[in-house]
Amino acid sequence: MKDITKEIEIAAAEAVKAIYQADIPTGDFLVTSTKKEHKGDYTLVTFAISKALRQPPPQIAAAIGEYIQRTRSWVSGTEVLQGFLNISLSTAYWNEVLVDMQGNPDFWKPSQPREKVLVEFSSPNTNKPLHLGHIRNILLGWSMSKIFLACGHEVNKVQIVNDRGIAICKSMLAWQKFGEGITPEKAGIKSDHFVGEWYVRFEKEFSAEYKLWQETDDAKAHYSKRKETEQSEQDFFKAYKNVYFNTYSDLGKEARELLLKWEYHDHDTIALWKKMNGWVYAGFEDTYKSLGVSFDKLYYESETYLLGKDLIEDGLKRGVFYKKDDGSVWVDLTDAGLDHKLLLRSDGTSVYMTQDLGTAQKRYDEFGAERMVYVVADEQNYHFQALFAIMAKLGAPYAPGLHHLSYGMVDLPEGKMKSREGTVVDADDLMADVVEEARVAAKDREMTDPEIIRRIGMAALKFFIIKVDPRKRMTFDPKASVDLQGQTGPYIQNAYVRVQSILRRAGEVSGSYEGYELNEDEKLLLNMLGQCRHIVDSAAREYSPALIANYAFTLAKEYHRYYHEVKVLQAETEQAKFFRLILIKLIGDILAQSMDLLGIEMPERM
Template sequence: MANSIQLTLVQETVAAVKSLYDADIPDSQITLQETRKEFEGQITIVTFPVTRFSKKSPEQTGMEIGAYLQERIPEIAAYNVIKGFLNVSLSDAYWIAMLNDTILQDGFGQFAKNGKKLMVEYSSPNTNKPLHLGHIRNNLLGYSVAEILKAYGYEVVKANLVNDRGIHICKSMLAWQRWGNGETPQSAGIKGDHLVGKYYVVFDKEYKKEIEALKAEGQSEDEAKKNAPLMKAAQTMLQQWEAGDESVITLWKTMNGWVYEGFAKTYKQLGVDFDKYYYESDTYLLGKDIIQEGLEKGVFFKKEDNSVWIDLTDEGLDQKLVLRGDGTSVYITQDLGTAQLKYDEFHMDESIYVVGNEQDYHFKVLFMILKKLGKTWADGLFHLSYGMVDLPSGKMKSREGTVVDADDLMDEMIETAKERTEELGKTEGFEEEEKDTLYNTIGMGALKYFLLKVDPKKRLLFDPKESVDFQGHTGPFIQYTHARIKSVLRKAAFDNATPRLIPPSFSSYERDLIQVLANYPAVVEMAANEFSPAQIANYTYEVAKLYNKFYHEESILKAEKEDVKTFRLHLSVAAARTIAEGMRLLGIEVPERM
């Protein structure tokens, strides 16, 4: 809906209440909605709040306001009242002007820079294993939210905090040291992140053997976990790392280097990027400085074992460890240091952490501590908490048997896209290289769209086969619609410079399509305010669905008159552009043909 007509309707409805009922009603009490599909009209005004002034039924009140508005707003062609809802129909001239003078103009849907700076932190991988399905949702959400915020006018910094230190990293290092026999990604012929992940699994297997042996000697489960030699060795290695032991640091740099090369390939295939990398190996010391600051301010306290804590029981939380007794950092230590470093470097107005909902409590604590420390910027911190991703059992293989590897999943999506596309015969006349590009575009589009069309907060069930469907609520359906429009424009040899002729009238299919295209800026605004790519995904599907209705019901290339044909071709241009831009904000490419 165009903001200008909405504003006019609100202002004139306020004037109607004053004129008809001699009452003042604030703008905020005038509610506009999109008219429900089963009723005539495009914009609905809710009249219930006015009945206390009119002292009449909602129906009669609606009829009186409708007559008042039609007399004063030339764009209103008709109106009807259903119960307490005044449905307004806008004229053909209004919709044609909307298409020609607004939607088709360069810059439509673009927002001016608003002077605010936001940071979106996403991915945040551990360098002890490859990225998995959960990381895919994280990366796609973070990237898309950042692109939406940029489109809305923010300056956006995309950040990746790499968890490159800690006990879990030492587990992979220790296992490689003991059982690796000098194996490298080159000698093994596998990606570096997969190689390091392999030794994380080796550690876990050997650790479990030691636990069972200690339990057989009479130790409890908890005792065995603490006393297992491997775990003690990993803890010693972490202490050596923090003490700057040269051999440990050298091994750490070597294995992390393997992982970064592997991650870079995964990120490239996934189509995500970052403006700034932070490494916890650099920030954990800053966190220790903040712990000292908090001790001096009385925000933290020490226990007898020298560990440092904060008491958040008054805030409905509990006591939280912020530094171990042996002086080594915990996650919250690192996050405190990183939060300060990020703000010092960029002075952003808001910082959005894209992290799964299993960390909800952690971020409540983190933000609370920063506020207690008097960090004024802590009010701008936001945890974009998202649900986990499930798969139908048996649908996907998994390297480790517990989680689905991101590289495996992307490869399978592209292979599935190839099978489905060839079944439907959609690659006739394509060169082999073009086919490979198309399969990649469709497979990755299917994966991204399926994961982004669901509200981030919701847990979702991802079915790879269902996602690669050219007919359903899927990425490939929208991609195919874009290719269909481009095919129509190619056949017409259509040039955007062709004058925008005005047809004598047009159909409801055309009007519905113009109406939804006009909503694009409002949808971007909503998606930006809610940090929700699902708003863009579902809107883009609606555009594709309405274009297909229009395509099947109205002849484009064989239209009865030249002005009608030209009008429909311009409408097709607007639909293709909106689909392409909406999908771009989701990180999805749209093919020119398929």
């Protein structure tokens, strides 16, 4: 299909050469779509080239305009406003665009050189159910995967499950001590929530124990000896909690012993660990299913946490890393503007970074990933900078293809989500709420189909989250997220449903739109459809599904307006009717395709 922006650039370069005998590369021309309030479809901005040509912008614009109108059949008119050359395109051009789109169902897909792309997202801990923060993560990861796929890449969706460590041991211990063999089935609780409750139980018991200890003379002695100046007793004990856990706490000791047993592969401990993690996985599976996402491969931290040591050895041998006297291994990243980073503890055990190095290598070996995208919240920006810098130092072939899709945390209107204050929004509860809200709204409209209601509710939730630029921190207002009107998922669904409704009534149609003069709205809509591939292309390059969300909304908005402007089935002429049926079919398709890229499903009626 013709890339009209490119065509205009070429024509302008040609004009400049013919008129001013000057060579200006096509890339130096700035072509944008014309602002709505002005006449025209595309605009050439001439300020930037004015210096090179030593002519005032309006004169250049006029000269180029005259030239391209004379030499290009697809130009129907031009208009100069200051340094802006507004170009109107001919009916023949628009007809050609329509024919091209009709003949090629993939016209909206950008073409990028095929790559093997790995996208890591979700990556939960196994001691708690998924929450609102995970939802943003998952929607971003899922959507990026779909976008890469649409760009022609080979995509592998993976998550790394943090299934080991002290956290799950806390849940295990609490269940062991107080659970009396109860199971999720017996308790009638979704299994991942069940495990989460034992984690909470542990924290509760531990806090009680800590509180008691604070009353002892031993504790008071610590406070008076180690408090910093002006630190209140309360602040001191808050800050001291971890130290207490690791040195004095009985529960802490038991939990650490459990972790140790796990590391020594103690039979009973492993069995318990498997049982509780199994519960969690079953619960996660449900949540993923509700969200409509899936993974190609799961990595478990219990299987990867020892990886990476050989890379460290190799790096040491090659002098990329260095060893301190105590035996710990470090890397100097000051030349990358970072710090010195620990890679192996003095006792030879690995840290998070070691594991990540090893996992990346493993993925490269297994999948040949040329690009690896990590969807991880922005609190880990520094970690990924360091990780990538180390990869580059090691000269890993995949180092240039590493990318951290860093997204901002999700806040509530009242502020940060805090597990301690119980303000964390649970993923399952949230989905149930939005679907329930959709059900209530559907009642007035005499609509009861549960699948349609589910799609509407989920669209509201997903769109509310994915429309925001990933890099920015966002505020999640539960009330606003269930809105079904305005800038929402259901608004876009409604536009699609309106298209389907007309198409259903129209039935099988044949005819011709030969000679039909399309109006300004139709040109705008057609042009917007043509933009889709650029939007998808940008979304992939900028790692931002939000671009597609905003595009889909704008398209839906234009369509809703158009819907009120013109009649399709009772159009003035047969040509008009035929043309419009084709146009709205394409609009419906693109709305559905772009929403699909966001992981949002369309209902056929609503």
